Amino acid sequence: MTAQTDHTTGTPGRTILSVDAMGGDQGPAVVVAGCDLSARKNPDIRFILHGPKAELEALVARRKTLQGRCEIRDATGVVTMDDKPSHVVRNGKDTSMWSAIESVRNGEATVAVSCGNTGALMALSMIRLRKLPGVNRPAIAVLYPSINPQGFNVMLDVGADVRADADDLVRFALMGMSYARNAIDLPRPRVGLLNVGTEEHKGRTELKEAYDLIRDQQDAAGFEFVGFVEGGDISGDRADVIVTDGFTGNVAIKTGEGTASLVGTRLREAFRFSPLSRLASVLAYPSLRRLSKRVDPRRVNGGVFLGLNGTVVKSHGSADATGVSAAIKLAARLSEIQFTDKLAARVAAVAPTEGPTE
Amino acid sequence: MTAQTDHTTGTPGRTILSVDAMGGDQGPAVVVAGCDLSARKNPDIRFILHGPKAELEALVARRKTLQGRCEIRDATGVVTMDDKPSHVVRNGKDTSMWSAIESVRNGEATVAVSCGNTGALMALSMIRLRKLPGVNRPAIAVLYPSINPQGFNVMLDVGADVRADADDLVRFALMGMSYARNAIDLPRPRVGLLNVGTEEHKGRTELKEAYDLIRDQQDAAGFEFVGFVEGGDISGDRADVIVTDGFTGNVAIKTGEGTASLVGTRLREAFRFSPLSRLASVLAYPSLRRLSKRVDPRRVNGGVFLGLNGTVVKSHGSADATGVSAAIKLAARLSEIQFTDKLAARVAAVAPTEGPTE
Numbered sequence: 001m002t003a004q005t006d007h008t009t010g011t012p013g014r015t016i017l018s019v020d021a022m023g024g025d026q027g028p029a030v031v032v033a034g035c036d037l038s039a040r041k042n043p044d045i046r047f048i049l050h051g052p053k054a055e056l057e058a059l060v061a062r063r064k065t066l067q068g069r070c071e072i073r074d075a076t077g078v079v080t081m082d083d084k085p086s087h088v089v090r091n092g093k094d095t096s097m098w099s100a101i102e103s104v105r106n107g108e109a110t111v112a113v114s115c116g117n118t119g120a121l122m123a124l125s126m127i128r129l130r131k132l133p134g135v136n137r138p139a140i141a142v143l144y145p146s147i148n149p150q151g152f153n154v155m156l157d158v159g160a161d162v163r164a165d166a167d168d169l170v171r172f173a174l175m176g177m178s179y180a181r182n183a184i185d186l187p188r189p190r191v192g193l194l195n196v197g198t199e200e201h202k203g204r205t206e207l208k209e210a211y212d213l214i215r216d217q218q219d220a221a222g223f224e225f226v227g228f229v230e231g232g233d234i235s236g237d238r239a240d241v242i243v244t245d246g247f248t249g250n251v252a253i254k255t256g257e258g259t260a261s262l263v264g265t266r267l268r269e270a271f272r273f274s275p276l277s278r279l280a281s282v283l284a285y286p287s288l289r290r291l292s293k294r295v296d297p298r299r300v301n302g303g304v305f306l307g308l309n310g311t312v313v314k315s316h317g318s319a320d321a322t323g324v325s326a327a328i329k330l331a332a333r334l335s336e337i338q339f340t341d342k343l344a345a346r347v348a349a350v351a352p353t354e355g356p357t358e
Numbered sequence: 359m360t361a362q363t364d365h366t367t368g369t370p371g372r373t374i375l376s377v378d379a380m381g382g383d384q385g386p387a388v389v390v391a392g393c394d395l396s397a398r399k400n401p402d403i404r405f406i407l408h409g410p411k412a413e414l415e416a417l418v419a420r421r422k423t424l425q426g427r428c429e430i431r432d433a434t435g436v437v438t439m440d441d442k443p444s445h446v447v448r449n450g451k452d453t454s455m456w457s458a459i460e461s462v463r464n465g466e467a468t469v470a471v472s473c474g475n476t477g478a479l480m481a482l483s484m485i486r487l488r489k490l491p492g493v494n495r496p497a498i499a500v501l502y503p504s505i506n507p508q509g510f511n512v513m514l515d516v517g518a519d520v521r522a523d524a525d526d527l528v529r530f531a532l533m534g535m536s537y538a539r540n541a542i543d544l545p546r547p548r549v550g551l552l553n554v555g556t557e558e559h560k561g562r563t564e565l566k567e568a569y570d571l572i573r574d575q576q577d578a579a580g581f582e583f584v585g586f587v588e589g590g591d592i593s594g595d596r597a598d599v600i601v602t603d604g605f606t607g608n609v610a611i612k613t614g615e616g617t618a619s620l621v622g623t624r625l626r627e628a629f630r631f632s633p634l635s636r637l638a639s640v641l642a643y644p645s646l647r648r649l650s651k652r653v654d655p656r657r658v659n660g661g662v663f664l665g666l667n668g669t670v671v672k673s674h675g676s677a678d679a680t681g682v683s684a685a686i687k688l689a690a691r692l693s694e695i696q697f698t699d700k701l702a703a704r705v706a707a708v709a710p711t712e713g714p715t716e
Contacts, residue, residue, distance in 0.1 A: 119555075147620060159554055162562050196517055196608040197477075204520050204605065231612025235620040247562065248609050250554040251602075254589025255610040256617035262505060262593040263621050263649075270649040277645040283638035284629070291621075291628035 018103035021051035023116025034324025050096040085123035104310035138307035157246035164245035166209035176241040192229030192239030302327035376461035379409035381474025392682025408454040443481035462668035496665035515604035522603035524567035534599040550587030550597030660685035
């Protein structure tokens with residue numbers, strides 16, 4: 001527990017991020033390119049890059065902006081997408097992922113970024129960083145495109161664990177609220193609990209129990225509980241934070257992404273249909289580009305692991321440089337506002353059933 | 359059980375559908391208009407219409423195509439969207455919904471159609487029609503737009519019950535397979551079990567158990583089991599039938615619908631952005647119309663209740679005449695092919711744990 005104390009004091013004007021350069025589908029060149037993009041926009045960021053030293057040094061040497069802003073930690077092992085989390089926890093000490101988490105554990109950085117295997121990253125984060133006092137299950141939160149003015153809703157858990165009981169769901173509400181307040185500037189977020197209907201009598205038992213527990217927290221914690229919400233509200237404007245278990249949340253966001261992709265495919269087909277529609281598509285191109293920018297998942301790339309002594313941002317495995325840069329931007333923001341400490345204080349202040357035993 | 363025997367023998371060239379004219383958001387005029395649309399396209403359909411006699415007579419009198427093809431059953435009560443299912447089961451004998459189910463129960467029709475309250479419709483269907491031998495939980499199946507050649511995947515359960523154990527999931531696989539084979543002409547449907555990853559070791563315990571049970575049925579039942587699928591596969595081409603519990607399924611399809619609607623909203627905004635984009639939208643209009651036809655939920659309107667002695671088609675509460683007509687078209691098809699009997703034979707043939715006690 002002592003190793004975590006350092007990162008409570010950030011140095012103003014200096015944001016150090018721990019970046020796992022390996023494990024993404026597109027290799028370390030894309031990760032370094034993403035660091036470069038972010039470094040150009042934000043002069044305060046420094047990086048600790050984890051991976052094979054020679055390879056990373058060569059990649060960094062080509063990027064002028066990164067000179068003097070990257071420290072490289074040699075790690076020869078790579079966690080692949082097929083590696084079982086339990087295997088990585090037992091045998092992964094030499095991997096870039098382990099090394100990236102370690103920099104947060106020992107206080108050199110407050111936030112880690114990785115494009116690697118989600119299950120392994122969560123398992124390593126739990127084992128090495130440990131859970132915050134009062135948290136039984138950590139959660140992965142994402143920003144999902146919505147019709148709300150801020151353009152996104154916070155949704156959690158989207159896959160840290162396939163289970164969540166009523167107590168876990170209350171913690172998810174508090175963590176999601178803290179994330180919405182700090183990451184997207186909503187002073188009093190509206191929190192909804194995902195169910196199959198909005199009536200109070202509907203749904204599973206643990207949801208009815210969680211309903212009462214979350215409602216009881218809203219005034220002390222400073223959020224508005226809007227009650228049960230449905231799948232359509234994930235992209236809607238009834239709530240800013242959508243709370244659910246990791247099984248339902250994971251299926252829901254993947255269904256939404258798949259459906260958006262289907263609509264895109266059909267849209268392209270519709271425009272290819274005839275000479276007139278092909279002409280229309282040329283004229284419509286700027287409009288369609290504007291649309292695709294607004295719903296582009298790369299712009300909000302990054303699931304955030306909440307409930308640990310340290311914050312971990314999981315970028316999409318298939319992220320390109322733009323995607324990696326979006327994840328780094330989010331990580332920098334969370335580091336700058338000392339998010340880990342704020343979240344810890346929030347969860348500890350209202351933890352009703354567990355003491356500070358960990 | 360004796361009342362159900364009649365509907366095993368359909369009269370060729372004569373399809374009698376039991377239609378609940380009340381309970382939809384838009385009132386009986388839209389339901390009658392939907393019947394009219396279907397009657398024009400299919401000369402074999404006859405209707406038993408349930409609702410307030412005088413009102414329905416006046417609506418039918420205005421429709422030439424419906425003359426001599428509608429029998430009206432007076433029912434003065436209406437099930438509203440806010441009525442609790444348990445209340446309707448106890449006190450709903452005078453409602454048009456109850457009356458519509460009764461026509462299937464007594465063999466006058468093999469399929470009922472309603473735009474009303476889903477929970478009440480399922481509760482009444484279970485109580486009055488009873489479950490098929492071997493079925494513990496009925497399921498609601500929908501057709502979800504996909505990139506498969508047939509344009510849709512079958513997905514179930516999307517909300518009959520919030521729970522499903524491994525045995526239920528096997529029955530859902532068999533019922534979904536039978537529905538895909540009979541309603542959308544797939545001789546050997548590919549069945550997938552919804553999970554948070556495609557690896558065999560992932561997910562909840564009951565899913566791993568269901569995985570083995572479904573795999574063991576595939577050869578005898580004539581489907582191909584593709585194993586675990588993810589949310590993105592609901593609109594994808596890895597499977598034709600997606601099996602899940604009613605909680606996850608309900609959240610998933612509502613998330614998908616909400617996301618598609620968000621993309622539509624953003625598309626309209628993109629086209630309103632500037633004079634040039636407004637011009638482009640005029641030229642693109644036929645293409646966009648073609649797109650909207652392909653993904654229009656009204657064209658595949660109708661959740662089907664599977665696992666009962668009789669088939670019930672649930673139309674969207676907000677359906678217009680086009681939507682009601684789509685639900686009736688589906689109901690007519692299921693009636694013509696004597697779907698209830700085929701489904702019953704399928705489930706009974708492979709029911710491993712229950713005898714024909716019901």
